[in-house]
Amino acid sequence: MIRGIRGAITVKENIEEEIVPATERLMREIIKQNGISPETVASVFVSVTEELTAAFPAKALRQIEGWAYVPVMCMQEVPVPGSLPKCIRVMFHADTEICQEDIKHVYLEGATVLRPDLLKA
Template sequence: MRAVRGATQLEVDERDHLLERVAEMVTGVMTSNQLEVEDFISIVFTSTSDLVSEFPAYAARRLGFGDVPLICARELEIAGSMPRVVRMMAHVETDLTRADVTHVYLHGAAALRRDLTRVHAVPDEA
């Protein structure tokens, strides 16, 4: 079992945009680590307090995570922290070593943990 992290930043707090960005993050974690829905034990999603348009877990449900335990929580409100961010920590069954797990940080959230991630697949649009 391994934990895989991901994060994405939204441009605006709009339901369709949130669902799109969270789905992109979840599928990015799956693709980067060669995972199927059946490999997921659970996922914890957090979001910053400025995101209220939808539960991030709903995006995963729409991807087929119907029987995977999912939960959403509020991120800590730390002065100066990045706004409009959804994070995830998934517990998965995999043969990957800890060093081989790819954490996925997208859009503005790529700046959060450059030390952890090898995937910056979607650059910010200029």
């Protein structure tokens, strides 16, 4: 079954030196917590809020060994007034036997406020 595995992280500045490493940290944590491998991932979507323009965060996945052939797409979030700024969101589409309620969604830094209901101890 293909499941969506979500995550998000915030950065302090609109610079590549923050955007790419933060995205890599988030992706590595999603991969680790859910025990996924590149062969089980159909695609990864990455979105950023409108003020993050200094880098393509998808570049982060290319820095993880073995993930070079997984399709990744970057896009911009809908600029809703009052939404969390400087936020990078990720959605892995993975083939897994894990049931939906046992998926471990990962929210780091300021993004923990987005979906506290999905965070598990």
